[in-house]
Amino acid sequence: MVLICSNSYQKKVSGKKGEMMFNVHKIFVYFFSISFIHTMLYAWGPTELNNGPEKRQATNFYGVLMTYQGTEPVSVDGITINKRIRQIPVYERPVDLPEAEKKVVTQAPQQEEEQTHVEISLTKDPTEELALIYLDLKDVRQIRVDDHHRIWVYAKKKEYSKQKYIEIIVTLKNGTQTAYLIDKKTIIHCDRQNGPEEIVPIQALKTLDIKGYCMRDETGKCPVGSIVNGNNNEKKVPRKKRTNS
Numbered sequence: 001m002v003l004i005c006s007n008s009y010q011k012k013v014s015g016k017k018g019e020m021m022f023n024v025h026k027i028f029v030y031f032f033s034i035s036f037i038h039t040m041l042y043a044w045g046p047t048e049l050n051n052g053p054e055k056r057q058a059t060n061f062y063g064v065l066m067t068y069q070g071t072e073p074v075s076v077d078g079i080t081i082n083k084r085i086r087q088i089p090v091y092e093r094p095v096d097l098p099e100a101e102k103k104v105v106t107q108a109p110q111q112e113e114e115q116t117h118v119e120i121s122l123t124k125d126p127t128e129e130l131a132l133i134y135l136d137l138k139d140v141r142q143i144r145v146d147d148h149h150r151i152w153v154y155a156k157k158k159e160y161s162k163q164k165y166i167e168i169i170v171t172l173k174n175g176t177q178t179a180y181l182i183d184k185k186t187i188i189h190c191d192r193q194n195g196p197e198e199i200v201p202i203q204a205l206k207t208l209d210i211k212g213y214c215m216r217d218e219t220g221k222c223p224v225g226s227i228v229n230g231n232n233n234e235k236k237v238p239r240k241k242r243t244n245s
Contacts, residue, residue: 057085060222061137063211065190067204068148076190076198079137079210083189086136090180091126093167122154126165126181133180135170137210142171144207151203152181166202 062077081088124130145168152165164184171177186202214222 058216059085059138059213060216061085061210061213062193064207064209065188065198065200066206066208067200068145068206069204070206073207074198075193077193078189078191078197079208080189081137082186086134086138088135088137090133090135090168090170090182091165092131092133093179093181094122094124094130117149117151120150120152122152122165125154125156126163130181138213139172140170140210141173142169142207142209143205144169144171145202145205148203148205151184168202168205 057078057080060077061079062075063079064073065076065079066073079085145166148166150167152167153162154165155162165181166184166186168180168182169177170180182202184203188198188200188202188205188208190198190200192198213228217223
C-alpha cells in the first residue's frame with residue numbers, strides 16, 4: 001500500500017499552524033505505514049514451524065509396539081512421547097491406594113457397545129503435591145500399561161474439570177521397575193518400519209519395548225556403526241524435580 005501526499009495539500013495550509021498540522025499528518029502516515037507493513041509481514045511471513053515439513057529427531061529410537069487394539073506386535077522406529085525423547089514428565093504413583101473406585105460408563109457416538117472404565121480419585125494434586133520425575137528414552141527398556149480401563153482423576157472441587165492420568169509401569173535398563181502416573185492426553189508417535197506413522201494415545205498402549213537407538217545422518221537414515229544397543233545396562237535413574245512431604 002502506498003500513501004501519497006499531494007502538493008495541493010501543502011498549498012492549502014499556511015503559517016506555523018498549517019505547517020505543524022502538515023508535520024503531524026506526515027508522522028501519522030509514517031507510523032500507519034510501518035504498522036501496516038509489520039502486520040502484513042506477520043500475517044504472510046514464513047511459518048516453517050507450523051506448516052513446513054516436520055524435522056525428525058536426530059536420535060532415532062526403535063523398538064516394538066503393542067496396543068490393546070492390535071493383534072500382534074509391530075516393529076517401529078522414530079519413537080517419541082509427546083514429541084520428546086528426553087525430559088518426559090511423569091508423576092509418582094501414590095503408595096496408599098484409594099479405597100473407593102467409581103465405575104463410569106461412557107458411549108461414543110460411533111461405538112455400538114458401552115465402554116466401562118474405573119475412576120480412581122486422587123486426594124493429592126499430582127502437579128503440586130506429587131513428585132515430578134523426568135524420563136529419558138535412552139534409559140528406558142519398556143513402558144507398559146497393565147489396565148487401560150483404570151483412570152486416575154483429581155479435581156480440587158466437584159465443579160472443576162478433572163485432571164486425568166494413566167498408570168504406566170516403566171522398566172529401566174538397570175532392571176528397576178516403577179509405577180508412575182502420566183497425563184492421559186499423552187501421545188506416542190512412531191513410524192512403522194517401511195510403513196506409515198503410528199499415533200498412539202497412552203491409554204491404548206499395551207507395551208512399548210525400546211530396543212536401541214541410532215544417530216541419523218543428513219538423509220534421515222542411520223549409518224552403519226551408529227546403532228546403540230538398548231541393553232547396555234546403564235545405571236542411571238530418572239531425576240526427581242520436587243518432593244513434597
